[in-house]
Amino acid sequence: MSFTGGNYFIIFHLLILAFNVIVSSSTSANSIFPSRCGLLTGWTLYITNNVESDIVVHIKSTDHDLGNHTIHFNDVYSWTFCQKIIGTHFTGDFYWGSKHQSLALIDRELIFKCRQKIFGDDDCYWLVRPDGFYVSASNKPFPYGWEKKKSWP
Known part of the structure; x- marks a missing residue:
């Protein structure tokens, strides 16, 4: 053979x-191993609502549908997962009143943006504001370290 x-x-x-x-x-x-996922990286993603009313987000990946989550003003929704060897990708559909926006919450580009450690688990932070969606590798006060990724329509 x-x-x-x-x-x-x-x-x-x-x-x-x-x-x-x-x-x-x-x-x-x-x-x-320094990660809860063995050789793979364990991730925790955080979404903070900085819009002065409730938002709803539907989060899913190719493997998991986390469903709809209502996030109140200044509240945080978070979840953890193990990074796949190839193709880690979570998306979110956000609803604020009559507005709707879809975006990638973690993908190859965002893994590089949020990666802070060579080994071990990592975090990625999202901040939803009236003018759009911001991502950061650390949870510093806005606007320090935050990058705007998308606007509301």
């Missing part, structure tokens, strides 16, 4: 996946 480059790629990723399953189920995984 001969192996091609494609076969080695698949075998390598299956070994990483099996190793992550074994390590993440181990009680001592946290002492071996």
Whole structure:
């Protein structure tokens, strides 16, 4: 039986996946790896509503539908997940009164924007304001470190 480059790629990723399953189920995984996701990065995303009324956001990825969440003024909604080897992507559909906006909440570009650590878990912060949507790798007071990604229509 001969192996091609494609076969080695698949075998390598299956070994990483099996190793992550074994390590993440181990009680001592946290002492071996700095991430709750083994060799993969664990992420926590935070969405803060800075609009002076409720907003509703529907969050989903290709694997998970987190459903609708109402975020009150100055409240925060957050969730955690393990970064996939290829293709981590969460989107949000935001509703504020009659306004609607869709945007990527985490993807390749935003992972690079929010990444602060080489190893271990990381965070990404979203701030929803009347003029649009801002992202930051740290939760510093606005506007320090915040980048506007999209406006309301």
